Amino acid sequence: MAHKKAGGSSRLGRDSESKRLGVKLNHGEQAKTGAIIIRQRGTKYHPGKNVERGKDDTLYALTEGLVAFTTKKMLKFNNRLKSTKFVNVIEFTPVKTGVSSDK
16 A cells, blocks of 8 residues: 555646846946837836837837936825936937048
């Protein structure tokens, strides 16, 4: 007679697939037009200048530039101030170095 119970299959033990959320481009990094800056659920980060929010709350760049994170104190509906995080893309024109093409 067996002294161990047979190891049956369990209906538990499954986990959901990760959604790969989070910050994709950090402060000071270069963003191209349409580049995803943050994937999020809800609005932990709000869009600032040259940043748009997608239908799944993803923040992406509207222009090419440098990513900048800022915080502002915003007045909420109950007259309380709350610190809110904004993501901006600061436009820049790259400076070309080297020999000029004028001859």
